Amino acid sequence: MEYTFTLKYRLADDDRDPDAVVERLGEHGCTDALVGIGVVGRLALDFTREADDARSAVLSALGDVKAAIPTATLVEASPDFVGLTDVAEVMGVSRQYVRKLMLENGDFPLPVHEGKSALWHLSDVLNWLVARKGYEPDPALRDTAMATLEVNLAKETRRYGGIVPQDVERQIA
Structure with missing residues (x-):
């Protein structure tokens, strides 16, 4: 099945040459993405990826981008x-x-x-x-929204150390 989603990244200072970034993305399997590089230091990739399920499509794209641009920081996966x-x-x-x-x-x-x-x-x-x-x-949209939610939640959890203080947990549970 085909899944459509967007991955947005912040680029490191030494990864801001648009031609080099696009070339490396292509070399690492991101040929199914439209590349947006209109804002300095930012990268948006609109993927249309074939996979067995949305989660696999999103995770494989994340892996391909990480291999191509290891210093890039994920900002957001969408639709979420x-x-x-x-x-x-x-x-x-x-x-x-x-x-x-x-x-x-x-x-x-x-x-x-x-x-x-x-x-x-x-x-x-x-x-x-x-x-x-x-x-x-659309089943593909519903599955993709679930997969991008999972990625965004994992990203934020990792960003904050993956720990919710017990006193906060008790108050929000």
């Missing part, structure tokens, strides 16, 4: 973080309809960030839509 407009686009409905669903259903997934622009994990919203509304999203 979405606003209401993004959810509406995926569903093929209006933003207002999604907002109505959110406001009228007390069990709508909690946002990751709440404020002027709230953000959710796409997999949480898709799973809720399937369970509560009988919505049938």
Whole structure:
């Protein structure tokens, strides 16, 4: 099956030659990605990768990028973080309809960030839509959203040492 996702990286100072970066990516199997290098020090790779499952597709792409540019730091894997407009686009409905669903259903997934622009994990919203509304999203998108959520959570856990202090854990559990 084919899976579409984006990996965004911060590049080290000595890895900012765009031609060299693109060449190394190609040498290490990233020929199935569109490369975005418009912002100095940043790299975005839009993959369309064939694999048995989304997790394998995302993990193999991460491995290929790491082999090509070992000093690059993963910023985000997507699709993961979405606003209401993004959810509406995926569903093929209006933003207002999604907002109505959110406001009228007390069990709508909690946002990751709440404020002027709230953000959710796409997999949480898709799973809720399937369970509560009988919505049938593209299976590849649903699987990819789960895989990128896993990558982003692992990245953040590693970033903060992988440990949640017990006193904090008791208060948020």
